[in-house]
Amino acid sequence: MEPVKRQIKVVLANPRGFCAGVERAIEIVERALKKYGAPVYIKHEIVHNRYVVNSLKDKGAIFTDDIESIPNGAVVIFSAHGVSKKVEDDAKYKELYILDATCPLVKKVHREAQKYVASGRKLVLIGHKNHPEIEGTSGRVAADQVVLVEDLEQIENLPFKSDEKLAYVTQTTLSIDDTKNLVNTLYERYTDIDGPALKDICYATQNRQDAIKEMAKYIDVLLVIGATNSSNSSRLRDLGESQGVASYLIADETQINLDWFEGKQAVGITAGASAPEVLLKQVLDLLSKYHQIVLEEVDGVVENLKFKIPRELEDL
DSSP: OOOOOEEEEEEEEOOOOOOOHHHHHHHHHHHHHHHHHEEEEESSSSSHHHHHHHHHHHEEEEEESSSGGGGOOOOEEEETTTOOOHHHHHHHHHOEEEEEEOOOOOOOHHHHHHHHHHTTOEEEEESSSTTTHHHHHHSOGGGGGEEEOOHHHHHEEEEOOOSOOOOEEEEESOHHHHHHHHHHHHHOSSSSSSSOGGGOOHHHHHHHHHHHHTTSOOOOOEESOOOTTOOOOHHHHHHHHTTTOOOEESSGGGGOOGGGGGTTTTEEEEETTTOOOOHHHHHHHHHHHHHEEEEEEOOOOOOOOOOOOOOOGGTT
16 A cells, blocks of 8 residues: 555646747747758757757757867857857858747847947946856957846946946846845946846746745745756745745756655745746656645736747747
């Protein structure tokens, strides 16, 4: 006779998982493989998720961080995170056929950065050093016109006079609350500063973080499905912890520790913007092996946004 499984509530966040920018990027790779055949080369991981990357590798995608390693004339796809002007120029020099899967919201940040610098302002770029999105954005303006800041201490040590003409832009996957504090500090310290509204950071980032804040009222443990190098997934985990909930970032069900649920009544689950729904199913299947789960899905923002793919892939 099998032991009786303990009942536990599992609450699913809404929205969760793929955003429109990720869906577009993956679709571009799949259509490019269909139209041009394998191999298709991709600068950096198309999105930060090992499951997605491996599934595309199996179909003939080759991922590289080195444009020089791509054969002349081959098809190259820029990842959703965007690339610097140098990377784009290097690709053109090698006569690569470029398909740009940069998220349109990241492209918007590029345009804003260029606009502010062109107007004579020094640019403060808020984000994480070495993140590919930051490398792409900073590489769209002259190096001597942009300064990267990650925290309040770095803002306090900026080498600008209080009346210097400044502007800021941000990485799209940051914590909204943390970014608000950094931007407010900039406005307190400088008298001539411009920048986009914080709601422009990224609709998907905002919606997924808002969903965590709401769900945190009803759960004891939070699982965030996403890669460790996924900024938006890490911020979801951090946000859960800031709400007083034990929070864990997992790539898939194999990283779950069943001890996390001892004595807990409600487990919340969300997924970062680059995590596919199949990973959630695998997590639920594992939990069902050891617990009688009562599934609940919270109401949330319905995301209907869809970005256009490149014209040359539209007929597939």
